Amino acid sequence: MSEVETKPAVLILLGPPGAGKGTQARMLEERFGLVQLSTGDMLRAAVAAGTPAGLAAKAVMEAGGLVSDEIVLGILRERLAAPDLKAGVILDGFPRTAGQAEALDKLLAYNGQRVTAAISLEVDDEAMIARVAGRYTCAACGEGYHDQFKLPAVAGTCDKCGGTEFKRRADDNAETARARLEAYHAQTAPLIAHYGRLGVLETIDAMDSIDAVASGLGSIVQRVSA
Numbered sequence: 001m002s003e004v005e006t007k008p009a010v011l012i013l014l015g016p017p018g019a020g021k022g023t024q025a026r027m028l029e030e031r032f033g034l035v036q037l038s039t040g041d042m043l044r045a046a047v048a049a050g051t052p053a054g055l056a057a058k059a060v061m062e063a064g065g066l067v068s069d070e071i072v073l074g075i076l077r078e079r080l081a082a083p084d085l086k087a088g089v090i091l092d093g094f095p096r097t098a099g100q101a102e103a104l105d106k107l108l109a110y111n112g113q114r115v116t117a118a119i120s121l122e123v124d125d126e127a128m129i130a131r132v133a134g135r136y137t138c139a140a141c142g143e144g145y146h147d148q149f150k151l152p153a154v155a156g157t158c159d160k161c162g163g164t165e166f167k168r169r170a171d172d173n174a175e176t177a178r179a180r181l182e183a184y185h186a187q188t189a190p191l192i193a194h195y196g197r198l199g200v201l202e203t204i205d206a207m208d209s210i211d212a213v214a215s216g217l218g219s220i221v222q223r224v225s226a
């Protein structure tokens with residue numbers, strides 16, 4: 001009997017800055033063996049490495065705007081072609097414009113795939129400023145923390161890798177966070193309707209605790225992957 005070929009899941013996490021996309025994507029990675037692809041992380045790596053894409057993106061990111069579709073798609077296409085994505089991917093922070101959504105649909109169709117689910121993390125704008133302003137990460141492994149909502153079990157030591165160095169993002173201040181929220185509402189929120197029309201939209205109340213949101217997302221992932 002021939003085996004039925006299953007296509008890797010393609011999950012999109014949609015939501016404004018601070019909604020919990022990165023936090024939840026990492027939890028889904030561990031639970032389901034999916035791979036988190038964060039365009040924000042890829043762009044920050046390009047900035048740190050001083051690549052041409054990074055040099056072009058730096059000022060835009062510092063101002064809280066959106067990097068051009070051309071740069072983002074160039075970086076993502078390369079990563080999507082890597083061979084470690086068999087179980088599927090969680091797209092964190094991509095797509096963010098109509099052009100990126102269209103390019104993704106085309107890219108997947110070319111490989112006989114489609115978006116499995118686009119999950120919109122629904123949150124309150126003002127609370128997002130506090131979430132972003134209190135965020136920090138482990139410098140060694142990237143595990144995310146928050147001054148108020150997610151502290152390491154032992155103060156000053158990363159729960160995941162034992163690292164003792166932490167860092168904060170240059171764009172995590174109230175002023176830039178507001179610019180990022182504006183960019184989200186103007187250019188990314190309209191994608192919610194796009195995925196509604198495609199019949200793959202899911203929504204979740206992301207004002208709940210990190211664990212409660214993770215549990216709800218886990219149920220969605222199990223249902224859409226069945």
Ligand code: AP5
Nearest residue numbers: 017018019020021022023039040067093131135145146149
């Ligand atoms: P990116 O890195 O994608 O940032 P973002 O979308 O602004 O999202 P964040 O990383 O700020 O938030 P998150 O939703 O991941 O929240 P997190 O889980 O960390 O993009 C940065 C920049 O790169 C953009 O501004 C743009 O310039 C550029 N860029 C990236 N992708 C692009 C694209 N596709 N096109 C064009 N430009 C692009 O959580 C935040 C904090 O809250 C953490 O401390 C966490 O512990 C805490 N927290 C999480 N969930 C909860 C909860 N339920 N309750 C309480 N606290 C919580």
